[in-house]
Amino acid sequence: MLLKVSSKGVLIAISKEIISDEIIELQTNCENVLARVNIANPRKLILGCYYRQLSATGSSLEELNTQLNRINGNSKASIIVGGDFSLGHIDWQISSVIPEKSDNKQHQIRIDIISDHSLDQIVHKPTKGEIILDLILTNAPNIKNKLEVMPSTGKADHGIVFTECTISLKRNKKPTRKIHQFNKANW
Structure with a gap:
């Protein structure tokens, strides 16, 4: 298993059999890691893992927005970003901030980022108590089979x-080995 680990503690684990690489040039100062995975069609798949601390100011979300801008500016990739966004006061049925809750501005920034980058939030069950803190954002929601x-x-x-997704991946090919069968040799 190949681990893509940020210096801040989030990680993505990818099998060595799958062709992938960490995308260092898109990194910002938020707590996340990005990996590019080669898939069977011309598009690339970009996987991200993000963590927003409870005490974080808007800078973490702004850094995530910067990364998403860089991704969209460089390629037409399928994007899947998952993680703990630590903002649970959103009604995902209508993508709206729940009134009279704390950090309304931060919640609205997150909704705007999702909308600006044409992403869908596909987790619709609570992940901590009665709220949804852990999200999966994607611009290709049709690849999801099960969540x-x-x-x-x-x-x-x-x-x-x-989550289980339908994706055709390119795998690393194992080099062919030559096996000598000495017992069948014409000595």
């Missing part, structure tokens, strides 16, 4: 978001 929020494990207080 579940499973119970947390250990001391974690968030549920586990599991």
Whole structure:
């Protein structure tokens, strides 16, 4: 397993059999990591893992917005960004901030980022208590086959978001080996 790990602690785990690389040139100062995965069609798949601390100001979301602008400016890639956005006061049925809750401005910034980059938020079940903190954002929602929020494990207080997608990946080909069969040789 190949791990793409940011210096800040978020990671993406990708099998060595899948052709991929970390996208360092798109990095900003927010807590996330991005990886490019080669898929069977001409488009690229960009996977991201993002974490926003509860105490974070708007700069973390602005940095994420900068990254998404760089992605959209450089390629026509399929994008999937998942992680803990730590802003749970949004009604995802209508993509609107729930009135009279804390950090309304931060919540609206996140809705605007999702809208500006034509992303869909595909998690619609609570991931911590009764709120949705852990999101999966994508510009290709039709690749999702299945999405579940499973119970947390250990001391974690968030549920586990599991999604299954239909993607044809390019795999690393193993080099062919020559096996000599000495018992069949004409000595």
